[in-house]
Structures are given as structure tokens and as C-alpha cells.
Amino acid sequence: MADKVLVIGGGISGITAAVEAAEAGLETVIVEKNPYLGGRVSQLYKYFPKLCPPYCGLEINFRRIKQNPKISYFTLAEVESISGSEGDFTAQVRVNPRYVNEKCTNCGECAAACPAQRADDYNYGMKSTTAIYLPHDLAFPMRYVLDKSACGSGCQACADACAYGAIDLNMEPKTMEIKASSIVMATGWNPYDASRIENLGFGVIPNVITNVMMERLAAPNGPTKGRILRPSDGKEVKKIAFAQCAGSRDENNLPYCSAICCMASLKQATYLRDADAESTAEIFYIDLRAPGKYEDFLRRLQEDENVALTKGKVAKIEEDAATGDPVVTVEDVLGGGKIRKQFDLVVLAAGMEPAAKGVKMPMAVSFEGNGFVDGDGLAAGISVCGVARRPDDVSTSVQDATSAALACLQTSARALETAGGN
Amino acid sequence: MADESVENKEESTGAPEAAPEENAPAAETGSTAAVATAEAEGAEAAAEAEGTVAEEAAEPAVAPAKMIQPDIGFVREVIGAGGTDLKKCFQCATCSVVCNITPDDHPFPRKEMIWAQWGLKEKLVADPDIWLCHQCNDCTAQCPRDAKPGRVMQAVAKMSIPSLSKPGFLAKGIGNPSMIAIMTALPLIIVGLAVGLLGSFNPQRGEGEHAGQIVYGQFLGHWPIVDVFSTFFVLSIIIFLLGIRNYWVMMKKHASEEGSPVSGSGMAQVGPVIGEIAAHKRFGKCDETKDRKVSHLFILYAFVLLFLATVTSTIYTDFPLLWGGHGTESPYPTLSLVKLFGYSGAIAAVIGIGLITINRFKHQAKVGLGSYFDWQLIVMIIVLMLTGIGSAAFRLANIGVLAYPTYFIHLSTVMFLFIYAPFSKMAHMVYRATAMAFARTAGRDTPM
Numbered sequence: 001m002a003d004k005v006l007v008i009g010g011g012i013s014g015i016t017a018a019v020e021a022a023e024a025g026l027e028t029v030i031v032e033k034n035p036y037l038g039g040r041v042s043q044l045y046k047y048f049p050k051l052c053p054p055y056c057g058l059e060i061n062f063r064r065i066k067q068n069p070k071i072s073y074f075t076l077a078e079v080e081s082i083s084g085s086e087g088d089f090t091a092q093v094r095v096n097p098r099y100v101n102e103k104c105t106n107c108g109e110c111a112a113a114c115p116a117q118r119a120d121d122y123n124y125g126m127k128s129t130t131a132i133y134l135p136h137d138l139a140f141p142m143r144y145v146l147d148k149s150a151c152g153s154g155c156q157a158c159a160d161a162c163a164y165g166a167i168d169l170n171m172e173p174k175t176m177e178i179k180a181s182s183i184v185m186a187t188g189w190n191p192y193d194a195s196r197i198e199n200l201g202f203g204v205i206p207n208v209i210t211n212v213m214m215e216r217l218a219a220p221n222g223p224t225k226g227r228i229l230r231p232s233d234g235k236e237v238k239k240i241a242f243a244q245c246a247g248s249r250d251e252n253n254l255p256y257c258s259a260i261c262c263m264a265s266l267k268q269a270t271y272l273r274d275a276d277a278e279s280t281a282e283i284f285y286i287d288l289r290a291p292g293k294y295e296d297f298l299r300r301l302q303e304d305e306n307v308a309l310t311k312g313k314v315a316k317i318e319e320d321a322a323t324g325d326p327v328v329t330v331e332d333v334l335g336g337g338k339i340r341k342q343f344d345l346v347v348l349a350a351g352m353e354p355a356a357k358g359v360k361m362p363m364a365v366s367f368e369g370n371g372f373v374d375g376d377g378l379a380a381g382i383s384v385c386g387v388a389r390r391p392d393d394v395s396t397s398v399q400d401a402t403s404a405a406l407a408c409l410q411t412s413a414r415a416l417e418t419a420g421g422n
Numbered sequence: 423m424a425d426e427s428v429e430n431k432e433e434s435t436g437a438p439e440a441a442p443e444e445n446a447p448a449a450e451t452g453s454t455a456a457v458a459t460a461e462a463e464g465a466e467a468a469a470e471a472e473g474t475v476a477e478e479a480a481e482p483a484v485a486p487a488k489m490i491q492p493d494i495g496f497v498r499e500v501i502g503a504g505g506t507d508l509k510k511c512f513q514c515a516t517c518s519v520v521c522n523i524t525p526d527d528h529p530f531p532r533k534e535m536i537w538a539q540w541g542l543k544e545k546l547v548a549d550p551d552i553w554l555c556h557q558c559n560d561c562t563a564q565c566p567r568d569a570k571p572g573r574v575m576q577a578v579a580k581m582s583i584p585s586l587s588k589p590g591f592l593a594k595g596i597g598n599p600s601m602i603a604i605m606t607a608l609p610l611i612i613v614g615l616a617v618g619l620l621g622s623f624n625p626q627r628g629e630g631e632h633a634g635q636i637v638y639g640q641f642l643g644h645w646p647i648v649d650v651f652s653t654f655f656v657l658s659i660i661i662f663l664l665g666i667r668n669y670w671v672m673m674k675k676h677a678s679e680e681g682s683p684v685s686g687s688g689m690a691q692v693g694p695v696i697g698e699i700a701a702h703k704r705f706g707k708c709d710e711t712k713d714r715k716v717s718h719l720f721i722l723y724a725f726v727l728l729f730l731a732t733v734t735s736t737i738y739t740d741f742p743l744l745w746g747g748h749g750t751e752s753p754y755p756t757l758s759l760v761k762l763f764g765y766s767g768a769i770a771a772v773i774g775i776g777l778i779t780i781n782r783f784k785h786q787a788k789v790g791l792g793s794y795f796d797w798q799l800i801v802m803i804i805v806l807m808l809t810g811i812g813s814a815a816f817r818l819a820n821i822g823v824l825a826y827p828t829y830f831i832h833l834s835t836v837m838f839l840f841i842y843a844p845f846s847k848m849a850h851m852v853y854r855a856t857a858m859a860f861a862r863t864a865g866r867d868t869p870m
Contacts (some may be wrong), residue, residue, distance in 0.1 A: 199520065199564065245514065250566035286514040315519035315564065331515035331529055338518055338526040 003027060003412040005405075006091055006180035008079050009355075011039020012054075012394055013386025014186035015061045016401035021184075021408045022070040029178055030073035031093055035145040036135045037062070037073060039188055043122060043136075043212065045219040045226075045271065047394050048263060048294070054394070055138050062140045075141065080175070082183065082363040086381025087415045091178045091362070097171035099132075099146035104166040106134060106142055113161035118150035120223070123216045124191075126231065127223035132158045132167075137221045182381045182411040184404045185365070185373055189352040189387040192254055197247040200348055201317040206232040207326050207343075208317055210246075210350045211264050218271040228272055230345045232324045237279070237344045240272050241328055243314035244285040246348035256370050258351030259391040262289045265349045266301050273304060282308040282341070284330050310334075317346060352391045383407040492541030499581055500538050503597070504793035505574035510567040511535045517561035517571040522707040523554065525866040528680075530554065531561055531571040538574055547582040548669075548676035550864075553850065553857035555579070558708030559789035572789060579850070580795050585672075586665040586853060587844035596845045599794045609837035612650070613642075613830065620646035625826065636817045636825050642833070644739050654840045661844040662852045669853060673860050684864040691859040699855060710788060713781050720774030721803070727767030735760045768811055775803045799847040806835045 003026045007018045010032030018028040030037065041047065041054045065071050076096040084090050100110075114130035122136055131150035134142075146158065146167070159167040191212045195203035202208050207230045209217070220226035228237045242265040247253035262285070269281040283301075288309065290298035301307050316329040326346040331338050357371030366377030372391075373384040385404035386397040501508055513536055518529040530551035537545050546552060552575055559572035580597055584590030595601045617623055621642035628637035670688065677684045698704070702722070705715035738760055754760045778800060782792055791797075809832035816825035839848060861867050 245566075249512075249514075251568045252564070252566060286512065311515075313514040313516050313519070313566075315514075315516040329519050331518035331532055333513065333515055333532070336528050338524065338529040 003182075003415065004029065004178075004180045005182050005184060005408045006031065006079075006089065006178055007184045007186060009039070009186035009188050009386075009388070010034070010037040010073060010075070011186060011188045011386065012041040012058075012061075013188065013388070013397045013401040013404075014039075014184065015058075015065070016398045017184045017186055017385055017404045017408075018071055018073075019061060019064045019068070020402050020405035022068050023064070024405065024409055025070075026408060026412055027070050028072075029180070030071070031077045031079055031091075031178075032073065032075050033078050034135070035075050035098060035143075036139040036141070037065075037075065038138075038140060040212075041394055042138070043215060043219075045215045045222070046267060048267065051267065051270075058140070059138065065140075076145070079362045085379065086411055087181045087418075089180045089183055089381065091180060091183075093176050093178055095174045095176065097148075097173055098143070099148060099167060099169055099171050100144045101166050101168060102143070103164045104143045105164055106144065107163070108134075109161045109163065110144060110158035110167060113157045115155065115157055116150045116152055118147050123223045124210075124213045126213060126216060181415060182383070182408040183363075184401075184408065185356070185378075185382065185384040185388050186386050186401065186404070187354070187356045187373075187388040189391070190355050192247050192258075192350045192353050194247060194348050194350045197250075197253055197348070197350075199316050200243065200246055200314065201319065201326065202348055205317060205319040205326050205346075206230075207319075207324055208346045208348060210348045211242075211261065211268065212350075214268050214271070214347045218268070228275065228345075235344060236276075237272060238276065239279070239342075239344045240269070240281045241314070241326075241341070241343040241346045242269065242281065242283040242349055243317070243328065243346060244283065244288075244349045245313060246350045248349075248351035249286070254351045254353065254370070256351075256391065257289065259289075260393045261349035261351060263294055263297070263393065265347065266290070266297055268347060269301060269307055273306060280306045280308070282310055282343070284310050284312055284314045284328065286311070286313050314346075352387055354388055356388055381411050490540060490542070493543045494541055496543040496581070497539065497541040500574060500577045503577035503580055504795070505538065505570070505577035507567075507569045508535070508538055508574050509569075511539060511565075511569035511571070511574075512567055514566060516564055516566055520560045520564045520709075521555075521558070522560065522709065523556050523558065523704050524551070525554075525861060527866040531575050534575060534578060535569065535571055538578055543581075545676065546578050547585045548672035550673050550857040550860045551575075552579045552582060553854045554861055556704050556708065556854075558705075558711050558714070559785070560708060560710045562790070563710040563788040570790065573793065576793060576795065579853075580793075580847075583845055583849055583853075586669050587661050587849060588664060588668075592842070593845040593849075596798070596842050597795060602798075605842070606838065609834045609841060612654070612841075613834045613837050616646055616650045617642050617830065620650070623826075627822075634820075636820055636822055638813070638817065638825075638829055641826055641829060644735075647833075648736060651836065651840060654837065658840055658843045662849075665844055665849075666852065666856050669856050670860065673857075677864060682864070684860070686863045688856075688859040688863045691862040694862065695855050695858045698858065711781065711785050713777070713784075717774050717777030717781055720770050720777065722774075724767050724771035724774050727763050727770060731760050731763035731767055734758075734763055768807065771803065771807050772811075775800065775807060779804075795847050802835060802838060806832065806839065809835060 005018065005021045005026050005028040007014045007028055007030045010030045014030055014032070015037060018030050022028045036042070038058045042058055044054045046052060047054045065073065074093065074095055076098055078094050078096075080092045080094050082089055082091045110132045111130045111134070114132050116131035117128045118131055118133070119125045120127045120129045131148070132144055132146045134144050156169055159169055191210060194200065194210045200208065202210065209231065216222040217224055217228050218226060229235065230237050244261060244265060248258045248261060249256065265283050269283060272279045272281055288298060302309065310330065311333040312330040314328045314330050318327045318329075319325070320327050320342055323342075325342045325344060327340055327342050328346060329338065329340050354371045354373070356365070356373060357367070363382070364379065366374045368374045373388050375384045375389055378384060383404040385400040386392070389400065392400065497508070513532060515532045517535070518524060518532040521529065521531065524530045534546060534549065534552060537549075555572070555575040557572055557576055562570045562572040565571060583593040583597070587593055595605050622640060625637070625640035627633070628635045628640070674684055699722075702715050702719050705718055706712070708714060735754065738754055738758065809828050812828040813825060813832050816828055843849065844852070
């Protein structure tokens with residue numbers, strides 16, 4: 001039987017593991033829950049280490065997938081169960097209906113005709129889309145998808161509008177079986193639900209947003225076309241605050257450090273500063289974690305006199321009734337006083353929660369205390385990479401995925417050895 | 423001493439890692455070993471606290487090397503006294519933000535947490551904020567590290583008492599659970615001696631209108647009670663007055679060292695502070711344990727009423743002309759002022775201590791049950807109430823075999839509270855008021 005790698009999750013880690021393994025000669029198949037590949041990285045405006053748009057890196061990876069006949073992928077798909085052992089796994093995969101087939105040309109007539117709206121989860125609910133929608137500008141596969149839960153009953157406006165016969169409202173979910181010799185778990189992460197942080201007003205004060213929302217606000221394909229406008233009144237943001245460790249390193253929320261939030265806030269401060277010379281940013285921190293080469297970036301921000309770095313955790317956010325401005329309360333530890341400051345917008349540097357946490361797994365998986373997958377506790381032939389394993393930035397996750405691909409190659413080598421021995 | 427720019431940055435280093443480990447060599451030799459830290463500003467604070475002179479650097483451009491002299495034993499004591507999770511603190515300052523009672527200027531309890539971690543005892547003992555804290559425990563409930571700053575504040579406050587109320591060994595004894603037997607024996611012996619020498623363990627029943635009834639005056643008469651109890655009461659007041667003076671001098675010195683000297687005696691603040699206490703405004707600002715305001719007010723006014731009962735009993739007995747009655751010994755008429763004060767005080771105390779106990783359990787999950795220090799006072803007040811009510815009930819029921827022992831325990835409990843007032847948790851009423859007056863004098867009062 002062919003050496004096949006099953007990669008669960010089509011974000012940057014899963015894509016990397018799949019591409020690396022395939023380019024080393026193994027058949028790979030990616031199973032992704034979303035209607036597109038690229039995961040959380042596709043939602044970023046810029047990413048580390050080069051501050052370039054992630055679309056750039058993703059595009060390269062998508063090309064590698066398209067050019068490589070050894071890679072196949074399923075979107076809207078979930079692994080339901082896995083049986084067998086190293087060298088001989090069998091996975092049951094459920095593929096949910098997209099209601100749009102490969103004839104789709106992305107002309108957009110269906111969306112123009114669609115009367116129904118749905119919250120746009122890709123933009124963290126900051127805008128809505130029609131029930132039939134293109135997930136985002138560089139969606140891969142580049143094809144519309146229908147969220148049938150948002151449709152009016154009996155409505156077939158999109159199917160009627162489609163000139164190519166690409167819409168099939170009667171599509172049914174399918175279950176299929178995939179045989180694999182090794183498995184890579186790259187199930188990634190979800191942003192921590194900031195409304196669970198009791199004292200920071202998220203979900204109550206409109207102008208308190210999270211860092212992932214800030215990425216969408218700054219992104220040219222985001223809800224504000226890349227202009228940083230605040231949610232309550234669309235006012236242009238001139239004065240922004242970042243509250244570090246919002247729910248992270250916190251026994252009442254996420255006890256661990258999410259590893260990326262310091263750099264994310266420093267990066268996001270540049271979004272505003274680069275767009276507007278008059279703007280000011282203030283980052284409230286317990287301690288700033290800019291490891292290794294990232295320290296240069298921290299220094300760049302420290303030199304910007306419109307960026308203030310204030311030691312002290314934001315532990316209270318209230319709303320100024322007249323202006324809608326969030327007011328943060330902080331102990332300025334170095335300055336020696338408790339201060340209250342008003343901003344146009346406050347960004348909570350909220351952490352990452354492993355997506356696999358609390359989810360029924362298709363096979364035996366052991367988790368460490370915080371819900372990340374414990375790689376040492378996995379059966380032979382199964383490896384884990386990226387944020388499923390531990391909170392990390394993109395470049396580290398990519399390296400991690402490469403090592404997962406290596407583990408797959410080792411499985412393959414062991415199988416060959418056994419075959420040779422017979 | 424040091425230049426302003428350094429002064430302003432005093433508590434810049436939050437690194438708990440810089441706190442000396444308990445097993446470090448310094449622990450073996452007590453506090454003589456100095457721990458040098460690379461954190462110049464933080465060490466600045468430490469050096470100031472210890473009153474040590476920082477070495478001046480040869481080059482003015484280079485920050486002078488700083489030494490801190492941590493009192494390792496003190497750190498251990500704080501942990502032992504209820505600040506069990508002190509070392510978990512990583513100085514995020516959530517506590518100072520969520521505290522509704524702290525002044526904005528150099529707020530607590532974040533700074534106290536690092537002083538305690540670093541074993542800077544001198545700094546803490548002279549800090550008004552350890553008593554300004556009202557133990558709302560909003561900080562403890564919201565601490566992201568579960569370091570329980572409220573409990574650390576209380577442990578530190580408790581440990582400051584030996585430096586304030588003299589002799590300090592009484593404070594150490596009353597704060598030490600293993601000493602409770604000895605500490606309890608003292609008031610029992612005093613009251614026992616008083617009854618044995620000045621009263622009778624085999625008292626006669628009453629005569630005349632109280633014929634055949636229990637008359638506690640026969641057990642221990644009015645004057646012996648006044649003499650013995652007043653002596654210890656006055657002694658405690660003297661200890662308190664000296665303690666207030668000690669604390670005030672220490673706070674002034676501390677404030678000068680911190681670069682914000684305070685002048686004034688604080689006498690002008692006595693009235694406003696009493697007014698504030700009477701209304702319990704600060705308790706009302708607690709979020710997590712808001713209900714403490716009512717329970718604590720009940721206890722406060724219970725003690726005021728019971729004090730008035732004591733005072734009026736003296737007036738009844740010794741100054742009959744003032745109330746136009748006949749000079750009389752107890753038992754007093756049921757509708758007399760003594761009884762009205764006494765009964766209403768008892769009812770208020772039962773409600774207050776009941777609520778306090780219920781609240782403790784209600785808040786157990788988020789802020790903990792409390793320390794030995796808390797429960798010692800709660801239990802003593804419960805005993806005081808039960809024996810006080812029991813004494814009255816058994817007297818009215820005329821059951822001598824129960825009435826006299828109950829009354830004896832009651833008197834001993836009162837004696838316990840009197841002699842240990844400056845050393846036990848009772849001391850908070852005086853030192854907290856002193857800290858409030860100091861904060862007002864320093865102009866760093868909390869906006870109400």
C-alpha cells in the first residue's frame with residue numbers, strides 16, 4: 001500500500017507538513033473543517049518575522065499544493081474516527097456539503113441575488129455576508145460556499161442566478177474512508193473568548209476589541225477596507241491602547257503565556273503608526289516578551305516617541321458615556337500611581353486556546369493540563385505540530401510542521417525496512 | 423539622597439525571581455548576607471528600606487550598585503502567617519487596580535507584595551497601607567496568579583503588631599496558634615484570683631427583693647470588677663497610645679525616606695476619621711465582600727452599646743443621684759438603661775457575629791475562610807455572646823450550677839479581649855484608624 005500521510009487541519013502548520021512530506025515523496029491528504037485552507041494565518045494582516053502579508057506566503061504554499069499531484073485536500077471535512085496503528089490507519093472522514101461544485105467561476109451573481117445574511121466569522125462578526133459567499137479574497141479553493149443555516153426556507157435565488165449550474169442545493173454530506181500510514185495533527189487554535197474576562201468589558205463596551213479583530217480592521221480585505229475605524233461610531237482611531245495578557249497568565253482564564261501577544265501588539269501598534277503619523281499607541285504590559293531576534297523590533301517601537309510602553313496590567317475598563325471611549329485603569333508601576341486613561345480604542349491582547357481542547361477526538365489523544373496535545377502521549381505514527389501542541393508564532397509553527405513531516409518519513413522508512421526484512 | 427530620576431522609578435522591577443530563595447545561603451546566616459541584584463531601581467527601593475547607604479558609583483553616569491538586605495525569616499513568617507501564596511505574585515498590578523480602597527498615589531497592595539517577597543520588613547511595618555487595607559479581598563478574588571494579596575496584607579499587618587504594641591512577645595504569643603492554651607490561661611487566672619481574693623466561689627443567694635435568686639455581685643462585686651477590669655483596660659489604652667505614637671513616628675520616617683515627607687500631628691483628622699468609621703464608608707466600597715459592611719457595623723455598634731452598658735452600670739451603682747434612683751448593685755431593673763444597652767448590644771453582636779461567620783463561609787471559594795488571627799477573634803466574640811446571654815438566662819432561671827461557671831467564663835473572655843486588645847486582631851480598630859488619619863494628613867486619601 002502507498003505511504004500516505006493524513007494531515008488533520010489545513011492551516012499553516014498542516015499545509016506545511018503536507019507540502020514538506022509530499023515534496024519528500026509521500027502521498028498526503030489534508031482534511032480541513034473550514035471551506036478554505038490557510039486557517040488563522042489567512043486572517044492576519046501582516047505576520048512575523050518579515051511583516052509581510054500572509055497572503056504572500058500562503059499563495060506560495062497553495063501553488064506548491066496545486067503543482068504537486070501527491071497532495072490532495074478536502075475542505076468542509078472532519079475526521080470522525082481513526083482505527084488501526086502505525087503504517088495502517090483507517091480514518092472515517094465526513095465531508096459536509098458546500099452546495100457549490102467545481103463549475104463555480106466566482107462571478108458573484110449568486111451572492112448578488114442572495115436575500116439572506118449571515119455573520120461573517122472570518123471577520124469575527126464585524127460584518128456580515130450573504131448566505132452564499134466567498135470566504136475571502138484569496139480563498140483556496142477559490143469557490144463560493146453556501147451557509148444553508150442562513151437560508152430562508154425554499155429559497156433558491158442563488159441557484160436560479162447561477163449561469164453555470166454550479167449550485168446544487170440538494171448536496172448531501174458524504175462519508176469516506178482514508179487509509180494512511182501516518183497522521184499529523186495540526187488542529188490549531190481558537191482565539192480565547194475575551195467576554196469571559198470579567199473586568200475588561202469585551203462584549204459590553206463596543207470599542208474594546210481583541211487582537212485578532214484588530215488584524216481584520218487593519219487588513220485591506222477586512223470590514224473597514226484596512227482603515228482602522230472603531231466599531232461604535234466608525235471614528236478613525238488616533239489613540240489606541242493595548243492591554244497585554246488579557247486573560248493569559250491568569251488562573252481565572254488561561255494560566256499560560258500565549259507566546260505571541262507581545263509581538264502581536266507591537267506589530268499592531270505599527271499598523272496605526274504607519275498609517276497615521278499623528279496617532280499614538282500605548283501598550284500596557286506585565287513584562288514584554290520579545291525573544292531572540294524580535295528584540296530589535298521591540299527596540300524600534302521603543303524609539304518611536306508616539307508609542308508608550310507602560311508597565312502595569314490593565315485590570316479594569318469602563319466606558320465614558322459621553323464619547324464611548326474606553327477608559328482603562330492601570331497601576332503605572334514605574335510611575336508610582338494608579339492612573340485612568342481614555343482611548344479611542346482598546347485592543348485586548350487575548351491569547352490562543354487549542355482548538356482540540358474539549359473536543360471529542362477521533363482517536364486516543366493525551367492532553368497536557370492546558371488542553372494542548374501532549375506529543376509524547378500519542379500512538380506511534382501520529383504526530384502533532386503547530387499551536388495544537390503549544391502556543392507559538394507562525395515561523396516556529398512552520399518549523400514544527402517540518403519536524404512532523406520528518407516523523408512521517410521515519411514511519412515510511414520503518415515500513416520499508418519491515419517490508420525488506422520479509 | 424538619591425537623585426530624583428531614580429527615586430521616581432522605585433518599584434520598577436517586578437521580578438519575583440529576584441526574591442531570595444529560601445534555601446539560599448542568606449537563609450543560613452539570617453539577614454546578614456546581602457543579595458546583590460542587577461535590577462538597579464528595585465534595589466534602590468530595597469536599600470532605602472533597609473536604611474543602608476547605597477554605594478556611590480565612581481562614575482556619575484553609571485547607576486550605583488545597590489544592595490538589598492532581605493529578612494528571610496520575615497518572608498517565611500509572612501508565608502506562615504497566612505500569606506501562603508506570596509511567592510506566586512509576578513507583579514502585574516491587577517490588585518492595585520481592582521482595589522477600591524487604595525489611594526491612587528502609590529497604591530497598595532502591589533508594592534507590599536514585592537516588599538514582602540523581598541523580606542523588606544522595615545518598609546512594611548512602617549507602611550500605612552497595610553492597615554489601610556480593609557480586607558475586601560477584591561485583589562485576592564481577581565489575582566491572576568492566585569497569590570492572595572489580601573491575605574498577605576493581613577499577615578503583614580498581624581506581623582507588624584509586635585513592632586507597635588509593646589511588649590511585643592504578647593503579640594507574638596497571641597498570634598501563635600500553639601500558644602493559645604497559655605494565652606487563654608492568663609485571663610482565667612486573673613479572673614480566678616479576682617474572684618478568689620475579692621469575691622466568692624461559693625456565693626450567697628440574694629436577699630430582700632432578690633431573695634433566693636442568683637446575684638452575680640455576690641460572686642464578684644461591683645467594685646472589684648471595676649478595679650480589676652479598669653486596670654487592664656487602662657493598661658491596654660496606654661499600650662495603644664504608645665503604639666499609635668510608635669506607628670506615627672515610623673510612618674513619618676518611612677514617608678520621608680520615600681521622598682514625600684509628611685508634617686502634622688494628625689489630631690485634626692481624629693474627628694473625620696471617627697466620622698468615617700461610624701459610617702463605614704470604606705467597607706461599602708468593597709466589591710467581592712460588600713456584605714461585610716453591614717456585619718462589621720453591627721459588631722462595631724454592639725461593642726459601643728456594651729461599653730455604654732458598662733458605663734451606665736457604674737453610674738447606676740456609684741452615682742445614684744445622677745439618675746435619681748437609689749444606689750444599687752446588680753441585678754439592675756429590666757427596664758433600666760444598663761439592661762437596655764446591654765440587651766440591644768447583645769442582639770446586635772449576635773446578628774453581627776452571625777453574619778460575619780456566614781459571610782466567611784459564603785466567600786470561602788473566592789477569598790478563603792480567613793486566618794487563625796481572624797477566627798481567634800470571631801470565636802472569642804461568639805464565646806463572649808454565648809456566655810453573656812447564658813449568664814443572664816441561667817440567672818433568670820436561677821440555675822446556680824450553670825450560671826456561675828458561665829459567668830466566670832464570660833468575665834474571663836472580657837478579660838481576654840481587654841488584655842489582648844492591643845495585640846490581637848482587635849488592634850486593627852486602633853491601627854487602621856491611625857493609618858487612615860495618616861493617609862489623610864499625607865493628602866493621599868482615597869476619594870470617597
